[in-house]
Amino acid sequence: xxxxxxxxxxxxxxxxxxxxxxxxxxxxxxxxxVAIMGPSGSGKSTLMHIIGLLDKSTGxxxxxxxxxxxxxxxxxxxxxxxxxxxxxxxxFNLLPRITxxxxxxxxxxxxSTAPKDRIKIARRMLSxxxxxxxFHHFPNQLSGGERQxxxxxxxxxxxxxxxxxxxxxxxxxxxxxxxxxxxxxxxNNDGKTIILVTHEEYTSKHADRIIKLLDxxxxxxxxxxxxxxxxxxxxxxx
Numbered sequence: 437x438x439x440x441x442x443x444x445x446x447x448x449x450x451x452x453x454x455x456x457x458x459x460x461x462x463x464x465x466x467x468x469x470v471a472i473m474g475p476s477g478s479g480k481s482t483l484m485h486i487i488g489l490l491d492k493s494t495g496x497x498x499x500x501x502x503x504x505x506x507x508x509x510x511x512x513x514x515x516x517x518x519x520x521x522x523x524x525x526x527x528f529n530l531l532p533r534i535t536x537x538x539x540x541x542x543x544x545x546x547x548s549t550a551p552k553d554r555i556k557i558a559r560r561m562l563s564x565x566x567x568x569x570x571f572h573h574f575p576n577q578l579s580g581g582e583r584q585x586x587x588x589x590x591x592x593x594x595x596x597x598x599x600x601x602x603x604x605x606x607x608x609x610x611x612x613x614x615x616x617x618x619x620x621x622x623x624n625n626d627g628k629t630i631i632l633v634t635h636e637e638y639t640s641k642h643a644d645r646i647i648k649l650l651d652x653x654x655x656x657x658x659x660x661x662x663x664x665x666x667x668x669x670x671x672x673x674x
Contacts, residue, residue: 437466437597437629438487443496445482445652456482457493458652464631466597469624471632471640471660474649481602483649484633488600489517501597518546522591526603528583530575530590536562536582537571540590547594561589565619581612588619599623602633617642617666642666 445457457479464470474480485491486498489505492513498505501520505513523529530539540558549557562571565585575583584604591599601620605613621642624630632643640646641664648656 437464437468437501439463439497439499440487441497441499443483443486443493443498445479445486445491446494456652457486460496460652460654462647462654462657464629466629467624467627468645469621469630469632469643471634471643471646472649473634473637473640473646475635477651478649479652480633480649482652484600484602484631487631488521488523489513518543518594520597522594522596522599524584524587524591524599524601524604526606528575528580528587528607530583530586532575535572535574536567536578536586536589539575539586540593543590543593557593558589561592562586564592565589579612580608581615584608584612584616585619588616588623592623596628598629598631600631600633603635604632605636605639606634613639614666614669621666638664 441461443457443460444455447454447456460483472480472483482491486493493506500516503516505516508516531542537555537558540561541554544554544557559571562568565588567582567585567589570578570582575586578586599620604616604620608616617639620630620632632639634640641660641662643660644663645659646656647654
């Protein structure tokens with residue numbers, strides 16, 4: 437599904453060069469659920485931006501679904517990003533003055549989907565995450581867990597090949613976090629490729645595989661030996 441080879445990312449400030457990523461190489465197969473971990477400053481946010489086509493690497497190659505992205509211009513990257521990647525963020529990134537339904541519809545407005553079809557698709561996606569009773573609620577009328585589920589529904593409307601989730605449970609209590617992980621695991625079981633960026637060891641164990649970064653380098657890439665099934669875990673976990 438995606439292949440990163442010898443990825444580097446340098447930031448230049450005058451004569452000072454700061455290396456955020458150093459010779460990063462790994463593949464993600466179609467249908468995998470991969471957790472990327474690391475402390476603050478390890479490079480995971482920079483890596484997420486490159487995987488999500490929000491930023492370009494300084495060196496190396498990144499192939500997404502057999503398309504080499506390194507030499508693409510911004511318009512082509514934006515088109516590929518809209519077609520292939522759905523984003524879920526820790527802070528939800530919902531527009532506060534429009535309803536849950538309108539937030540989910542929004543990505544479809546950029547690909548010429550007819551208005552009546554946008555509503556139909558958005559309703560289906562919100563229903564799929566258990567929010568058919570929240571179509572016309574505004575974000576400030578929803579709980580944190582419900583807002584994250586709206587964000588997941590929005591990520592799904594273009595039927596992306598990959599869902600990139602950045603700390604999706606970071607602002608949630610344990611019960612809401614469990615519900616979000618249940619949804620992500622179900623999507624993965626249905627064939628979606630999911631890349632989960634997290635600092636939480638517990639959350640990472642819901643994945644099939646963990647990649648750990650430290651100081652811009654991969655220090656671990658291993659399968660999860662005792663994967664947690666969110667649908668069966670104890671909701672009273674502290």
